[in-house]
Amino acid sequence: MISLKNLGKRYGDRLAVDDLTLELKPGTVTGFLGPNGAGKSTTMRLILGLDRPTSGTALIGGLPYHRIGNPLRTVGALLDARAVHPGRSGRAHLTALARSNGIPQRRVGEVLETVGMAAAARKRAGTLSLGMSQRLGIAAALLGDPAVLMFDEPVNGLDPDGVRWVRGLMRSLAAEGRTVFVSSHLMSEMQLTADHLVVIGKGRLIMDAPLADVLAGSSLTAVLVRSPHAGDLADRLRAAGIRVDRLGENEIEATGASIERVGDLAHEAGIRLHELRTREASLEQAYQELTSGSVEYGANA
């Protein structure tokens, strides 16, 4: 539904987005990850036609954003929850948006209900908490019942209930066949929400793969073995070119080999095993590994 081709954006001499090529598919939640300043928000602004790309194209259903008629009915996006006139009520904000795209007025009440802020709809936006502002921003994104949804850090400022609610919302939007593109820096959250991951660093694509592959591909995913002959097994595995760390008297950790391979090698050597299991890297760890070379504002601790 969203397709980026060689997308690039340069601000002065800084490349914010560098030759990004991507396809985002309907029916999936695509998590958009990267350190601060990696170009996530810029990429979203380029897709929405708010910033003009210096190179390449960003198309939604084959069209550049500005060619989509009544775009809120095709693409709903939340970039900055605070981007509402502080003196305007949430309801008035949504009403104005609905009018601009010929969206029936009843949708305003519906989305306010969906995001759970019907009671606060008449409060002025400047008086809302960050969490409530996020809900209003999500309501605005849902207003046109769009097939494509983009959220930039939607769980910022939400309480644990709100976070769980957003997770469920993303999952259900994707289950309805919509394209959901969501950026976050909360890895644990993404691990629970996303089907597919796009990781960028310094504006460049680092990874574009299903969540399961990212986790499995991490060098931090390891096979743990407990055996009364752990020492012998370690020698066998090393001889087969597998990295082995000794965790204890009877325990070793093998990295860079599948659980089947480790099991087979143990069997061939006739070594008894008491435990054989994989320890999956968390997304946090996999992400650290992927982006360690591309942190824009890293602290030199």
Place this chain on the structure above:
Amino acid sequence: MRALGRTIGSEWAKLWSVRSTWWCLACALVLNVLASVTLGGAAATEAMRAGAAGTRVVASSPVVSASSFVQFALVALAMLAITSEYTSGGIRVTLQATPVRGMVLAAKALAVGPVMFAAGVLTGAVATAAVHLVLSVDAFGGFVVLPFGEVLSDLVGMGVFYALVSVMTVGVGAAARSAAGTLTVVFMLLMGVPLMVLMTGSPALVEASLRMPMFAGLAFMGSADNLTGGPMPYSAGEGLAWLLAWAAVAVAAGHVVLRRRDA
């Protein structure tokens, strides 16, 4: 056309959903009444002193002169219609809803312009009535009169003037993107530059500055009061043409900036 209509509807809803709009209109009304009665009192006193037979002061005439002050309350309203979007970041939401940028600018101008026309006519009518009520008494010589045709043409003229100044302000706002920048530019165009030029006393420069928006407006509204003391060197029709030109140039400048720059 349909999309433009929808966008105007959206801008209309935005305009009336913030308090600043109501405040600016209230300010314009109060300012118009106070300034008009004051200027009318001065005019009536002057007429009394001259005392010539047939002297009269049309009640809406001091209201036209008061436009030099009242315009700023309405400029503030027009300015906020666009610069508040940059202050809050709401412009990015607006452009998501209406990605054709020229349409956003046109819709803002077309939503604000008629409001300003109505504000000019209505606050002008109230101010004219106040001038007549306060100054038609014998103590002021009974010189203040209320001829229907002249008053009506003054009121409509003011409405057109305020509408065009507001459209110009929307254009400047889109180009400057900040309240402070917009207010500075609009103030300089309306008052600052002409006053500075008057102080230089250079006839060629003064002649040129009389084509700037405020004087063009006074000429269009047929005001004899211009700060030079002399009559306007051109017709009401030419005044309207200059006003239209200023509004068009400002909107064109705003359009160029809005189209070229990242939001």
